[in-house]
Amino acid sequence: MIIVVDDDAVRRSLRFMLELEGLGVRDYASGEALLSEPQLPDRGCLLVDQDIPAISGVDLVARLKQRAVRLPAILIAGRLTNEIRSAAAQAGFLAVFEKPLQDGGFVEAIHLALACG
Numbered sequence: 001m002i003i004v005v006d007d008d009a010v011r012r013s014l015r016f017m018l019e020l021e022g023l024g025v026r027d028y029a030s031g032e033a034l035l036s037e038p039q040l041p042d043r044g045c046l047l048v049d050q051d052i053p054a055i056s057g058v059d060l061v062a063r064l065k066q067r068a069v070r071l072p073a074i075l076i077a078g079r080l081t082n083e084i085r086s087a088a089a090q091a092g093f094l095a096v097f098e099k100p101l102q103d104g105g106f107v108e109a110i111h112l113a114l115a116c117g
Contacts, residue, residue, distance in 0.1 A: 001024045001025070001026060001041040001043065001044035002018055002023055002024065002025050002026070002044055002045055002046075002047055002110065002114070003025075003026050003027075003028070003034065003040070003041075003044060003045070003046050003047065003071070004018075004025060004026070004027040004028070004047045004048075005027070005028045005029075005030070005031060005033075005034050005046070005047070005048045005049060005052060005057070005060065006027070006029075006047075006048075006049040006052065006076070007029050007030060007049065007051075007052050007053055008049075010049065010076070010099065010101070011027050011028075011029065011049075012027075014027070014047065014101075015027050018110070021107065021110075023110075023114075024044075030052055030053050030054065030055075031048075031052050031053075031054065031055040031057075031059075031060040031063075032053075032054060032055070034060065034064075035060070035063060035064075040064075040069055040071070041071070043071075043114075044071055044114065045071055045072045045073065045074065045094075045110065045113035045114055045116075046061065046064070046071050046072070046073040046074065047073075047074050047076065047110065048060055048061060048073055048074070048075055048076070049075075049076050049077070049078075050075055050076065050077035050078075050084055050088075051077065051078055057075050057076075057077075058075065058084070058087045058088055058091050058093075061073045061075075061091055061092075061093070062091055065092075072094045072113040072114075072116045073091075073092070073093050073094060073113070074093060074094055074095045074096070074097065074109055074110065074113055075088045075093045075095070075096045075097070076096075076097050076098070076099060076101065077096070077097075077098055077099065078098070078099050079098070080096060080098045084096070094109065094112065094113050094116065095109040095112075095113075097109070
């Protein structure tokens, strides 16, 4: 199961692309929506936008880890900076990608994350 958290049209595009790959997808428009879920899958991966309302993608994954959610995570961002890359590395993200997403390893990173989690 892939959990996509993004507040814009990218979320719908990602869902469509991943379902075409034959993957199960749950999507959320905000970190709060995901955090309000009483139970998350034990296996799968997180695909999280850095710039979601009220909480950053890095902070969202940190909060999920406090809840013992250990799914591998991939971060996407509209503009990657060294600060974001560093924060993502410290938070344990498996990979970081910049929008617009082009295949350049993106789908492979998702399959790797699914194999890990």
